[in-house]
Amino acid sequence: MINRVVLVGRLTKDPELKYTPTGVAVANFTLAVNRPFSSQDGNREADFINCVIWRKPAENVANFLRKGSLAGVEGRINTRNYENQEGRRVYVTEVVADSVQFLEPRNSGGQQSGGSSYGEENNYNQNRKPNNNQNNNRQDDDPFAGGSQPIDISDDDLPF
Amino acid sequence: MINRVVLVGRLTKDPELKYTPTGVAVANFTLAVNRPFSSQDGNREADFINCVIWRKPAENVANFLRKGSLAGVEGRINTRNYENQEGRRVYVTEVVADSVQFLEPRNSGGQQSGGSSYGEENNYNQNRKPNNNQNNNRQDDDPFAGGSQPIDISDDDLPF
Amino acid sequence: MINRVVLVGRLTKDPELKYTPTGVAVANFTLAVNRPFSSQDGNREADFINCVIWRKPAENVANFLRKGSLAGVEGRINTRNYENQEGRRVYVTEVVADSVQFLEPRNSGGQQSGGSSYGEENNYNQNRKPNNNQNNNRQDDDPFAGGSQPIDISDDDLPF
Amino acid sequence: MINRVVLVGRLTKDPELKYTPTGVAVANFTLAVNRPFSSQDGNREADFINCVIWRKPAENVANFLRKGSLAGVEGRINTRNYENQEGRRVYVTEVVADSVQFLEPRNSGGQQSGGSSYGEENNYNQNRKPNNNQNNNRQDDDPFAGGSQPIDISDDDLPF
DNA sequence: TTTT
DNA sequence: TTTT
Numbered sequence: 001m002i003n004r005v006v007l008v009g010r011l012t013k014d015p016e017l018k019y020t021p022t023g024v025a026v027a028n029f030t031l032a033v034n035r036p037f038s039s040q041d042g043n044r045e046a047d048f049i050n051c052v053i054w055r056k057p058a059e060n061v062a063n064f065l066r067k068g069s070l071a072g073v074e075g076r077i078n079t080r081n082y083e084n085q086e087g088r089r090v091y092v093t094e095v096v097a098d099s100v101q102f103l104e105p106r107n108s109g110g111q112q113s114g115g116s117s118y119g120e121e122n123n124y125n126q127n128r129k130p131n132n133n134q135n136n137n138r139q140d141d142d143p144f145a146g147g148s149q150p151i152d153i154s155d156d157d158l159p160f
Numbered sequence: 161m162i163n164r165v166v167l168v169g170r171l172t173k174d175p176e177l178k179y180t181p182t183g184v185a186v187a188n189f190t191l192a193v194n195r196p197f198s199s200q201d202g203n204r205e206a207d208f209i210n211c212v213i214w215r216k217p218a219e220n221v222a223n224f225l226r227k228g229s230l231a232g233v234e235g236r237i238n239t240r241n242y243e244n245q246e247g248r249r250v251y252v253t254e255v256v257a258d259s260v261q262f263l264e265p266r267n268s269g270g271q272q273s274g275g276s277s278y279g280e281e282n283n284y285n286q287n288r289k290p291n292n293n294q295n296n297n298r299q300d301d302d303p304f305a306g307g308s309q310p311i312d313i314s315d316d317d318l319p320f
Numbered sequence: 321m322i323n324r325v326v327l328v329g330r331l332t333k334d335p336e337l338k339y340t341p342t343g344v345a346v347a348n349f350t351l352a353v354n355r356p357f358s359s360q361d362g363n364r365e366a367d368f369i370n371c372v373i374w375r376k377p378a379e380n381v382a383n384f385l386r387k388g389s390l391a392g393v394e395g396r397i398n399t400r401n402y403e404n405q406e407g408r409r410v411y412v413t414e415v416v417a418d419s420v421q422f423l424e425p426r427n428s429g430g431q432q433s434g435g436s437s438y439g440e441e442n443n444y445n446q447n448r449k450p451n452n453n454q455n456n457n458r459q460d461d462d463p464f465a466g467g468s469q470p471i472d473i474s475d476d477d478l479p480f
Numbered sequence: 481m482i483n484r485v486v487l488v489g490r491l492t493k494d495p496e497l498k499y500t501p502t503g504v505a506v507a508n509f510t511l512a513v514n515r516p517f518s519s520q521d522g523n524r525e526a527d528f529i530n531c532v533i534w535r536k537p538a539e540n541v542a543n544f545l546r547k548g549s550l551a552g553v554e555g556r557i558n559t560r561n562y563e564n565q566e567g568r569r570v571y572v573t574e575v576v577a578d579s580v581q582f583l584e585p586r587n588s589g590g591q592q593s594g595g596s597s598y599g600e601e602n603n604y605n606q607n608r609k610p611n612n613n614q615n616n617n618r619q620d621d622d623p624f625a626g627g628s629q630p631i632d633i634s635d636d637d638l639p640f
Numbered sequence: 641t642t643t644t
Numbered sequence: 645t646t647t648t
Contacts, residue, residue, distance in 0.1 A: 001194045002168035002392045002421060003207060005237065006324050006486040008161055008552055008581065033237075034161045036579070047163060047239045049253070070583065072322050072488055072552075077165065077193075077237070077255070079207045093209070093253035095237075099516070101322060101488065103550065103583055105644090162552045162581060166326040166484050168392055168421065196419065230423065232328055232392075232482045259356070261328065261482060263390065263423055265648090321489055321514045321644095323527060325557065328482035330647035352647035353557075354481045367483060367559045368646055369573070388647060397485065397513075397557070397575075399527045411641090413529070413573035415557075481648095490643035512643035528642055548643060561645095571645090 003076040005095050007049060008103065009033035011069045017062035027058035029065065031073060050094040051075070057100060064102050072101035163236040165255050167209060168263065169193035171229045177222035187218035189225065191233060191255075210254040211235070217260060224262050232261035323396040325415050327369060328423065329353035331389045337382035347378035349385065351393060370414040371395070377420060384422050392421035483556040485575050487529060488583065489513035491549045497542035507538035509545065511553060530574040531555070537580060544582050552581035 009031035016028045032046045039045050051073055053061055065071055075097035084090050175189035192206045199205050211233055213221055225231055235257035244250050329351035337347045352366045359365050371393055373381055385391055395417035404410050489511035496508045512526045519525050531553055533541055545551055555577035564570050 001196070002166055002232070002326060002328075002394060003193045003195075003209075004166045004324065004326050004394055006162055006164045006322060007237075008322075008488065008583070009163070033163045035163075036161070047237055049163075049237050049239060072162070074322060074324055077167075077207055077209050079209060103488070162486060162488075162554060164484065164486050164554055166482060168328065168423065168482075234482060234484055263328065321516070322486055322552070323489070323513045323515075323529075324486045326482055326484045327557075332646040350646065353483045354648080355483075356481070366647070367557055369483075369557050369559060390648085392482070397487075397527055397529050399529060409641095492642040510642065514644080526643070550644085569645095 005073070005075050005077055007031055007033055007051075007073040007095065009046075009049070009071070011065055011067055011071060012048060013067050015061050015065055017058060025055055025058040027053050027061045029061065031071065050092075051097050051100075052078070052094055053097040053100060057097070061100050065100070070103040072103055073097045074099050165233070165235050165237055167191055167193055167211075167233040167255065169206075169209070169231070171225055171227055171231060172208060173227050175221050175225055177218060185215055185218040187213050187221045189221065191231065210252075211257050211260075212238070212254055213257040213260060217257070221260050225260070230263040232263055233257045234259050325393070325395050325397055327351055327353055327371075327393040327415065329366075329369070329391070331385055331387055331391060332368060333387050335381050335385055337378060345375055345378040347373050347381045349381065351391065370412075371417050371420075372398070372414055373417040373420055377417070381420050385420070390423040392423055393417045394419050485553070485555050485557055487511055487513055487531075487553040487575065489526075489529070489551070491545055491547055491551060492528060493547050495541050495545055497538060505535055505538040507533050507541045509541065511551065530572075531577050531580075532558070532574055533577040533580060537577070541580050545580070550583040552583055553577045554579050 012030040012032050014029075018026055018028075020026065029051050031049045031051055033049060034044060034046045053075075073095060075095045077093060078096045079091065079093050081089050081091045169191035172190040172192050175187045177185060177187045179185055189211050191209045191211055193209060194204060194206045213235075233255060235255045237253060238256045239251065239253050241249050241251045332350040332352050335347045335349035337345060339345055349371050351369045351371055353369060354364060354366045373395075393415060395415045397413060398416045399411065399413050401409050401411045492510040492512050494509075498506055498508075500506065509531050511529045511531055513529060514524060514526045533555075553575060555575045557573060558576045559571065559573050561569050561571045
């Protein structure tokens, strides 16, 4: 039983960070991955793949990725289903990421034109927990501090 | 832009083989991939991943895999959407396989109890094209002929 | 920075289990992965890929895999180099496995004809530590106990 | 039998492009992939993974990648061996790429300081064939023409 | 023989 | 130094 996914693509929107009632961080984002071939009508298309990441790396994703950011994802395909408000069963297929790689140099990536993506009217970190982590894990507070290489925001620590 | 998936799991049902109006074979099947961890209520769960494969390998899948067969899949995640009969947009995420590996020795795999899966009342190959292929491609007519190793039913030939 | 490998193949020999001076288990094995195409002289060939796995899963590999066993590996490519006895630098490329999947039903896999592979004259577990694990990890003592599905012998616990 | 590799890293040197006696292009390059963890002595290390790519994409690699370029690779692990001049058998493990992704915006990637990497005194394309391709394949002559997304320089065409 |  |  093997279930392994590797993706490189761009975020279609700023990631959404939430916390479970017990305080576990979870971030959702969608990766647009351009197809390497054209459709019969001749234009290039993309797959839009929903991704989820938990715990500390979720906070890193929310802090360092924006709409348009180029990112790499390693994870597995997760399927689940639930009953919606009309009593209909909805089937969901998404990628649960183990780690996310930020593949752009700082101040370079994505659509941040006008800087609006970083504006305080932004809602991507609405219910953010105060960032009082003592940082004894693999990630730096500022993953850009260490040089100009892409950043590994993976994290296997259990912060809760 | 990278989009790569590798799965090993078991078919939840016999594969479904169809042909497009222009005669292109396409097979659909769902792979159950057991998760390597248990849910909070303590039982092992699985992901049920819809897969599609086209052309000659689709016919091989229909011929050599059954409900319960252990199979390996290499492919990419494909997303698409369509409007259903109620006018609602339905979003689909599935794996488009480049190749499928049959990971069981002949006469060993899956649920073939009573042999019913191979019975002629079976509908898995209902609208089969006559198998008049001259077979100058990488797959043997009988992939089991060559020994007892797992069978590669991948195919990059363009039969149409 | 992404480095991900997925392999399914057969062990060319019984795995070799060793322990570091500090008592950490490490198993080495080679996976023969048949190529999906033939060479110009018409015969099928294989890649022989050296794999390493650490800690508890190393012991599981030594216990449950044999020459000829069909196994799945997830891991990363590791490169290292050392100076050999003639003072020459030797470059090594191998796969460090995060997890290994046993893809054969019990009593079915590999070449165990004559049962010799399990005999006490075997040397695959020569310097085995006594198996006094209290087993509070994800793997059962008997991974076959749970049914007939392939076994996940991955392990993220830190046993030391 | 599955053998799948996905890498994202930086070229340690300009790629080397050669042609076989029958005129088939082949490029070699090494990818440095930084490890997501530190060694016991506290510094970050990398794996240096030798890669090979054939035919048209080999020419694209030679044209668009340089020392320091960030690239994604999909492929398989290949093992081979040969006898060296001292009559000793040498074992080689490398990645044969199906496709390579250029992950940097134009005029941004790698070490091209002084533009010297593109200078005509460069030797990375010494025995280049004249680039008289009629280009009816998936790649544009100028992969940068189509916008600012990463470039897929994969190619399954058989140019010979 | 290594990249940022 | 290779598996089925």
